[in-house]
Amino acid sequence: MPENLSSQLEEYLPQQILKLVKGAGEKASELGLELYVVGGVVRDLLLGRANFDLDLVVEGDAVKLAQELAKESQASLTVHPHFGTAKLSYTSFSFDIATARRESYSCPGALPSVKPGSLTDDLCRRDFSINTMALCLTPQRFGELIDLYHGKDDLDNRLIRILHPNSFIDDATRILRGLRYEQRLGFKLEAKTAELLRRDEAMLDTISGDRLRHELELILKEDCPERVLKRAAELGVLTKLHPSLRGNGWLSKRFEQARQQCKRTSPLPLYLCLLIYNLTDEENEQFLSRFNFQKRLSQAMRHALQLKTKLHTLANPQLKPSDIYQLLCSYTTQAIQANFLAAESPIASQHLQSYLAKLRYVKPLLNGEDLKRMGVPQGTQMGEILNALHEAKLNGEVRTREEEEKLVYNWCQTL
Ligand code: CTP
DSSP states (O other), rough: OOOHHHHHHHSSSSSHHOOOHHHHHHHHHHOEEEEEEEEEHHHHHHHHHOOOOOHHHHHHHHHHHHHHHHHHHSOOOEEETTTEEEEEEOOSEEHHHHHHHEOOOOSTTTTOOOOOOOHHHHHTTTSSSGGGGGGEGGGTTTTTOOOOTTHHHHHTTTTOOOTTHHHHHHHTHHHHHHHHHHHHHHHOHHHHHHHHHHHHHGGGGGHHHHHHHHHHHHHTSOHHHHHHHHHHHHTTTHHHHOOOOEEEEEEEHHHHHHHHHHHOSHHHHHHHHHHHHTTOHHHHHHHHHTTTOHHHHHHHHHHHHHTTTTHHHHHHHHHOOHHHHHTTTTSSSHHHHHHHOOOOOHHHHHHHHHHTTTGGGGSSSSSHHHHHTTTSSSHHHHHHHHHHHEEEEEEEOOOSSHHHHHHHHHHHHHO
């Protein structure tokens, strides 16, 4: 008798999602199809971790099923007929429906070629046993657990296990995925899996820059990416990404501090600046081109290294606030934050902190329009006066609007 998790499913899923999922199972049944929820949600349900990123798999035409479901609801529908996938988006969440598929790899690292298949085909193409479990959603079998690779045992024993010896050769991104799950869940690589991972590390060279970058970004979106990077360093995986990368204590400490710096924004660009901080410019360029980073991120990383060469100037205690502003205003915020976290000189740190917390926001109260009204002619002179006003404001020489106006009048007298 297969294990049934219907009561766990009912308890775990928010009411609204449960209702839709049951409705989808009923509709599939009307069309003579079997529908399943698969992968991460099943794993996380068994672990008691919240995850409502529902991946549904149907043995049959997913696009047709999704179209039928969309007709009877407010959901907006996106379909990819070529891939046999569809996305149903409701107001506060969405779920993906895919046709169960069979995959084969023409050569290591290439994307697989795909054909429609059975649920078994779909599960056996996956990365780790803990991601291969499915729950049936069709009414007669609602909640039935399909666990072909003993994923539940591996969850109980806290193990990350590949399904076959060529898994990392077929798709070396699984090397990075495995370390990510291991550290996220506090699991261990199963012994044979660990051995094969070491054997196949060089297969990371077969992965395109875009796929590699995607996996690195997923690592950096984890709650504690430094743990994954440390483990990747221990296993020799990190140096396969670039020989000069280090996942050491220095990096871990800076990553923790980076999260404090980025309470309301994503720490990802700052993490990347710290990751490459001890590379040379040339090594950084190799890293950027291997991972094909978009312009904005590449610029932040380049700036981090450029600013590093200016730290000795920033360590001068005689610098005025306007000097600090001039030194830093053309650098990306994340590059400045990275240097603040990495700088060894307390004076340089203090200057970087003062720029980040205060100086970058300082603006004069008067603008070009005000100066025009005061009789300053437009052109280079106006630009110079505005700059001088900004400098005076930064250095605390003027505070109020009246003080700014007085300064401008005095300058005008000397013109
Ligand atoms: N998968 C795989 N091999 C990959 C990528 C994905 O086998 N290289 C499978 C896994 O079974 C995974 C599923 O596709 O469970 C969905 O992928 P993804 O959304 O990346 O994984 P989740 O398990 O949902 O992981 P996460 O919790 O990180 O979102």
